[in-house]
Amino acid sequence: MTQDTGPDDGGDPERGGEVRPVTGDAPQVLSGAEAPAVRHLVSIDDVSIEEMHALFRLADRFASDPRAFADTCPGFISASLFYEPSTRTRLSFESAMLRLGGGVLTAAEMTSSSVVKGESLADTIRVVGGGYADAIVLRHPSEGAARLAARYSPVPVINAGDGSLEHPTQTLCDLYNLHVERGKIEGLDVVLAGDLKYSRTVHSFAYALARFGANIVCVPQAGLELPDYVVERLHEEFQVEPMRADARRLGNLASNSDAVYLTPQKPHQLSLFTDARGWEVQSVDAVYMTRPQTERHSGSELTDTTYLRLEKRAMAAESLRDAVVMHPLPRRDEISDEVDADPRSIYFKQAARGVPIRMAILSWLLGRVPLESAGEPHGQQASYGVPMGPNPCPNPSCISRTETRHAEPRFTILEREPLRVACAYCTRELSHAVIGCSRSRIFHAPEAGTIRLILPEHLVFFEDEEAALGAGFRPAASLAGH
Numbered sequence: 057m058t059q060d061t062g063p064d065d066g067g068d069p070e071r072g073g074e075v076r077p078v079t080g081d082a083p084q085v086l087s088g089a090e091a092p093a094v095r096h097l098v099s100i101d102d103v104s105i106e107e108m109h110a111l112f113r114l115a116d117r118f119a120s121d122p123r124a125f126a127d128t129c130p131g132f133i134s135a136s137l138f139y140e141p142s143t144r145t146r147l148s149f150e151s152a153m154l155r156l157g158g159g160v161l162t163a164a165e166m167t168s169s170s171v172v173k174g175e176s177l178a179d180t181i182r183v184v185g186g187g188y189a190d191a192i193v194l195r196h197p198s199e200g201a202a203r204l205a206a207r208y209s210p211v212p213v214i215n216a217g218d219g220s221l222e223h224p225t226q227t228l229c230d231l232y233n234l235h236v237e238r239g240k241i242e243g244l245d246v247v248l249a250g251d252l253k254y255s256r257t258v259h260s261f262a263y264a265l266a267r268f269g270a271n272i273v274c275v276p277q278a279g280l281e282l283p284d285y286v287v288e289r290l291h292e293e294f295q296v297e298p299m300r301a302d303a304r305r306l307g308n309l310a311s312n313s314d315a316v317y318l319t320p321q322k323p324h325q326l327s328l329f330t331d332a333r334g335w336e337v338q339s340v341d342a343v344y345m346t347r348p349q350t351e352r353h354s355g356s357e358l359t360d361t362t363y364l365r366l367e368k369r370a371m372a373a374e375s376l377r378d379a380v381v382m383h384p385l386p387r388r389d390e391i392s393d394e395v396d397a398d399p400r401s402i403y404f405k406q407a408a409r410g411v412p413i414r415m416a417i418l419s420w421l422l423g424r425v426p427l428e429s430a431g432e433p434h435g436q437q438a439s440y441g442v443p444m445g446p447n448p449c450p451n452p453s454c455i456s457r458t459e460t461r462h463a464e465p466r467f468t469i470l471e472r473e474p475l476r477v478a479c480a481y482c483t484r485e486l487s488h489a490v491i492g493c494s495r496s497r498i499f500h501a502p503e504a505g506t507i508r509l510i511l512p513e514h515l516v517f518f519e520d521e522e523a524a525l526g527a528g529f530r531p532a533a534s535l536a537g538h
């Protein structure tokens with residue numbers, strides 16, 4: 057869970073007033089004094105497995121009688137700041153807040169806000185979080201925007217989608233649906249189909265499924281495969297092994313797609329079950345279809361082939377007999393209307409369950425309802441500012457590329473020796489030809505053992521030796537003789 061108070065050292069806003077208990081089968085409500093420090097929901101990694109289970113239980117209670125909990129967040133306000141269009145995420149959050157007895161502020165069309173006058177995201181967040189609202193629900197086209205916002209916000213920031221990076225509350229909604237429909241997530245076989253390259257819902261969902269120990273069958277649209285950085289993160293963090301999948305039993309759905317099986321099991325176990333065709337997909341528990349994310353395409357992605365389509369005929373495939381069909385929506389043509397009547401289609405129920413799960417998220421992050429179990433958030437890492445030099449992040453969609461005044465380059469350490477670092481906003485791994493120390497003004501080859509002696513806050517990254525020399529750095533003795 058992100059707890060970096062950022063440049064503002066914000067602290068909790070005042071929460072005046074006595075809290076009345078909620079009615080019905082009521083979750084325990086915390087008084088202001090008991091409320092924990094501000095927590096943000098930027099990545100699905102910010103929520104532990106135990107917290108997810110507790111959120112599902114809380115959502116079950118909210119879903120049982122959504123009108124019975126209006127005393128949970130009286131006087132609290134959430135602000136929806138949407139720099140991109142939305143129907144479900146914004147309206148389900150606002151419905152959730154209203155059902156909890158709170159109020160909402162909506163900036164659904166940020167082009168009618170002071171953004172058009174040049175106001176930065178960081179300043180907008182400081183203003184809205186500085187007294188207007190008790191929580192901020194943010195959707196933004198730049199990757200890492202929610203991470204930046206969390207650094208400047210004194211109130212919880214909830215990532216409602218940042219570029220192609222993550223959409224953690226959609227993932228909590230998707231996991232909640234699996235929990236309701238299947239009774240568990242551990243060990244399920246889930247097909248992710250469609251645009252796996254640009255779909256942020258797919259990326260957050262894949263990280264969470266791997267953490268739960270579920271198996272993923274990727275059925276990508278040709279050219280829109282799961283990006284390498286997502287596969288590498290799945291491998292590094294969850295020991296997920298990608299392998300070719302024999303998806304004949306998926307029928308039409310996979311007939312024009314190179315399916316890949318991603319399993320958190322160890323390779324030696326895989327070797328017991330595979331042959332030259334790859335892992336044979338048997339019966340799957342869920343198919344998660346996604347639309348082409350054309351708003352993020354360069355233009356050439358879909359010219360040669362027609363997009364995957366789930367039709368009545370495809371639903372007859374042997375492997376899908378017991379599968380639920382999910383979709384984060386909106387859909388275009390990738391699920392035909394005739395499939396809506398199939399009892400396995402749950403995508404409209406899935407969207408409806410967005411309200412109780414977001415009621416659970418809001419009441420938890422606002423400090424109004426404690427979760428029964430906490431657990432450790434996954435992989436919380438310290439981040440460090442780059443003391444000088446150009447922004448080393450290579451990702452043109454990273455917030456550090458556009459919000460240059462407030463998103464100063466920062467990195468996290470993936471591995472100390474040899475040094476591997478990632479952008480602290482968009483999580484993309486940084487590449488660098490040489491590494492310098494801002495104190496000694498000496499630069500080293502990236503594999504040099506001496507780099508481990510440099511304090512993280514003194515690390516500087518150069519794309520080549522010339523750039524390091526141009527910045528007034530000297531080569532280390534090991535480089536000087538080259």
Ligand code: CP
Binds near residue numbers: 142144384386
């Ligand atoms: N699933 C989803 O994020 O939908 P919206 O874009 O309508 O919010």
